Amino acid sequence: MCILTLAAGVLPAAIAYVGAKIVDAVLAAISQPDSTAHGTAFGWVVVEGLLVACMAATQRAVTLLQHLLRGQLSQHVFEMIAKKALAMELAQFEDADIYDKLVRARQEAPTRPISIIRHIFALIQSVVSLCTFGAILVSFSPWTVATLLLCGLPAFLAESKFSGDAFLLHRWRSPEGRKQLYLENVALDDDHVKEVKLFGLGPLLLKRHRDIYSNLYAADKKLLVGRNTWGFFLGLIGTAALYSVYASIVMAAIAAQITLGQMTMYLMLFRQGQSAISAGLAAVGGMYEDNLYLSILFDYLRTPVKQRSGADSVGPMQDDGIRFEKVSFRYPGSEEFALVDIDLRIKPGESLAIVGTNGSGKSTLIKLLTRLYEPTSGRILLDGLDLQEWSESALRDRVGVIFQDFVHYNWLVGENIGVGDADYFEDESRWREAAVKGMAAPFITSLPSGYRTQLGKWFRSGRQLSGGQWQAIALARAFMRTRADILVLDEPTSAMDASVEADVFESFRERSLGKIAILISHRFSTVRMADRIIVVEGGRIVERGNHDELMRAGERYARLFSIQASGYR
Numbered sequence: 405m406c407i408l409t410l411a412a413g414v415l416p417a418a419i420a421y422v423g424a425k426i427v428d429a430v431l432a433a434i435s436q437p438d439s440t441a442h443g444t445a446f447g448w449v450v451v452e453g454l455l456v457a458c459m460a461a462t463q464r465a466v467t468l469l470q471h472l473l474r475g476q477l478s479q480h481v482f483e484m485i486a487k488k489a490l491a492m493e494l495a496q497f498e499d500a501d502i503y504d505k506l507v508r509a510r511q512e513a514p515t516r517p518i519s520i521i522r523h524i525f526a527l528i529q530s531v532v533s534l535c536t537f538g539a540i541l542v543s544f545s546p547w548t549v550a551t552l553l554l555c556g557l558p559a560f561l562a563e564s565k566f567s568g569d570a571f572l573l574h575r576w577r578s579p580e581g582r583k584q585l586y587l588e589n590v591a592l593d594d595d596h597v598k599e600v601k602l603f604g605l606g607p608l609l610l611k612r613h614r615d616i617y618s619n620l621y622a623a624d625k626k627l628l629v630g631r632n633t634w635g636f637f638l639g640l641i642g643t644a645a646l647y648s649v650y651a652s653i654v655m656a657a658i659a660a661q662i663t664l665g666q667m668t669m670y671l672m673l674f675r676q677g678q679s680a681i682s683a684g685l686a687a688v689g690g691m692y693e694d695n696l697y698l699s700i701l702f703d704y705l706r707t708p709v710k711q712r713s714g715a716d717s718v719g720p721m722q723d724d725g726i727r728f729e730k731v732s733f734r735y736p737g738s739e740e741f742a743l744v745d746i747d748l749r750i751k752p753g754e755s756l757a758i759v760g761t762n763g764s765g766k767s768t769l770i771k772l773l774t775r776l777y778e779p780t781s782g783r784i785l786l787d788g789l790d791l792q793e794w795s796e797s798a799l800r801d802r803v804g805v806i807f808q809d810f811v812h813y814n815w816l817v818g819e820n821i822g823v824g825d826a827d828y829f830e831d832e833s834r835w836r837e838a839a840v841k842g843m844a845a846p847f848i849t850s851l852p853s854g855y856r857t858q859l860g861k862w863f864r865s866g867r868q869l870s871g872g873q874w875q876a877i878a879l880a881r882a883f884m885r886t887r888a889d890i891l892v893l894d895e896p897t898s899a900m901d902a903s904v905e906a907d908v909f910e911s912f913r914e915r916s917l918g919k920i921a922i923l924i925s926h927r928f929s930t931v932r933m934a935d936r937i938i939v940v941e942g943g944r945i946v947e948r949g950n951h952d953e954l955m956r957a958g959e960r961y962a963r964l965f966s967i968q969a970s971g972y973r
């Protein structure tokens with residue numbers, strides 16, 4: 405690109421120079437018909453033809469390289485963005501500022517990086533062209549060069565000012581743009597379409613979208629009108645300059661100070677010089693916007709990521725199980741504690757059920773246990789080793805967890821199970837084993853393509869599953885990780901009917917013998933089967949024991965159990 409850009413910068417001047425030689429050779433041939441001037445004129449025409457061909461080849465090659473580079477660059481930038489995102493902690497994703505940068509960096513990744521390259525090279529080409537034009541024009545008159553540059557100055561200043569304004573405008577509109585994008589997602593995304601239709605949200609979404617658009621449009625219009633009006637009037641200065649220089653060149657030709665060939669060359673160079681200035685200005689304007697993107701991209705890439713310190717893969721007290729020691733936790737940016745002073749021991753082979761009202765902190769407990777967040781104070785030990793000391797992969801191998809909002813991947817049924825263990829993602833025999841354990845096998849085998857049935861709406865012939873069927877898939881996913889000795893189910897069975905849930909939990913318990921099984925459920929018929937139950941309220945453990953003990957105690961658990969049981973009588 406560098407070599408081609410330099411060539412593209414120099415060639416126009418060379419073509420203009422040869423053009424002058426042609427005119428002069430033609431005039432010489434007319435005045436001396438018998439001389440060799442015919443041959444000379446013909447020779448210069450051939451040279452110009454070759455130069456024009458070179459110019460065309462250069463332009464083609466630049467376009468080709470830009471297209472090739474565009475794909476490579478956008479892939480590269482996408483990977484940079486993705487690697488950073490994968491290294492970030494969950495809490496950072498929940499930080500609106502960081503997430504905003506991530507979304508914006510991703511949005512423009514396919515087009516903006518190549519536009520940066522294009523603008524830089526366009527500017528270099530304009531400067532090279534101007535230097536070569538200047539070098540030739542200066543031999544006619546240094547004033548011509550000075551006029552060319554000076555006439556470009558007002559337009560340059562105006563362009564800088566308006567580009568600066570555009571830059572500020574972009575900054576200002578970014579949160580508004582994000583709101584607009586969200587509305588577009590809600591209105592058009594297949595996940596939202598049911599509610600949007602049934603609640604008649606369409607007109608409301610469109611109105612909000614239009615209101616934001618009108619606001620942004622007014623600001624855009626003001627900027628564009630200013631930019632173009634000033635551009636036109638300042639452009640007139642350029643035209644006036646062109647014709648004054650034109651006049652002086654014509655006068656010089658009449659006075660025989662320069663040849664006719666030189667006259668055409670100088671005029672061509674001056675005109676092209678003005679075009680080079682316009683192209684350079686456009687590049688500078690574009691670079692302001694590129695700069696905005698770069699600042700967002702680099703801000704995002706510079707986001708500090710906490711290095712997980714742990715490298716250990718075994719604890720000092722094997723078979724010690726899990727211990728929560730005075731664990732308290734507050735979500736980043738939140739004033740209130742979601743968990744307070746949690747002390748809890750879960751021994752290997754034990755099944756533990758966690759119950760509590762909505763928002764009491766049950767899922768948060770699991771998020772800390774799976775190290776998605778770090779405790780604000782206190783510590784969690786696995787086999788006597790602080791969770792923070794465990795290596796990422798060792799911990800991942802030990803814990804299998806399914807959250808209530810597990811992901812419905814638009815992949816094959818088998819792959820939806822396979823995600824439970826990325827190392828065996830495509831291992832069909834593992835899918836089958838896990839499906840049997842998760843009690844999903846019967847319905848999967850009744851599907852037309854069995855484990856190879858495509859799910860979701862994104863791809864052709866994708867099938868829809870019921871809520872309960874999806875949950876069976878999610879359960880099977882939990883059983884993919886055969887090495888895991890801690891299995892956690894955070895309400896993934898709520899869409900199953902009560903008898904199926906009870907069966908599932910019974911089988912879950914049998915299959916997790918010798919392992920730690922943790923279950924969150926609002927169904928007491930299932931909860932009662934656990935070896936031990938804890939009741940969480942306002943982020944604290946308020947009761948613990950097995951079903952019989954808690955019923956005898958007659959406190960919160962007994963009360964909640966009776967309320968639910970009376971509903972079935």
Ligand SMILES: Nc1ncnc2c1ncn2[C@@H]1O[C@H](COP(=O)(O)OP(=O)(O)OP(=O)(O)O)[C@@H](O)[C@H]1O
Pocket residue numbers: 498735736738742760761762763764765766767768769
């Ligand atoms: N990502 C988050 N950022 C800030 N606060 C959160 C976040 N997730 C949960 N909370 C808050 O933490 C508290 C505990 O939430 P948690 O999800 O643990 O409740 P839960 O007991 O699992 O509830 P449910 O039974 O409804 O699933 C709630 O007050 C909730 O608003």
